Amino acid sequence: MTTMTIADTEQRKRVVRRLVGGSRGFAEEYGFRVTNNPASxxxxxYLSxxxxQRGDFRRAVAAATALRDQGWDSAARMARSLAETRTAVLRDAGRRSDAAELSVTLGDLARTVVDRYRGDLRRLRVEARYQPGRERALLNRLPGVDDEVVDLFLREAQAVWREAAPVADRRALVAARRLGLGRSADDLADLAGSPRSERLAWLVGALARTDLENRYAEVRRLAGA
Structure with a gap:
């Protein structure tokens, strides 16, 4: 793996402007709006x-899109769906070997969110008293959720759950290190200009896409490096 370091401060700022200016992070680039409402x-x-899951991230996006397009765009609606129907939708979207297992996990997740939070994850935030550590702990208690899922979820949600910031997932940090933009979420917050802003969420999401789509050469050109 070649490290394409952008060492000059002005170059780094230019890369950040290009990444943020040409993107609204990760989820919104693939059709999932980041808003503070229960469905979103x-x-x-569930996108997180x-x-x-290991494999091509495009299959994950396709599966999440298929679930949403089936009408399961909220916890309440997914909780009412049948496991075999979810399995069929996931298989049609390209999740072959793990479709049944994922179907069970997503059903358990939806029912738990309905039972504990009346289908609204904003209630989890209130229960956590807007404390990031408590939010992470409560999210980790949900079916199918672990630390990696929490990072992926908060990577996006930090745009609207400002107290959770700064958050950067593993992929974003890999890209940041390879590009010489920093080694931590705090480093990226400094480059974004604020630890609690949409700009940081968009930067982190754009970096994750850079790594997943192997767009390092393109980013290097944008930097003039």
């Missing part, structure tokens, strides 16, 4: 669970 937050959560 639940979609971001699917993205955690």
């Amino acid at each position: 937050l639940f979609q971001l959560l 669970i699917l993205l955690r």
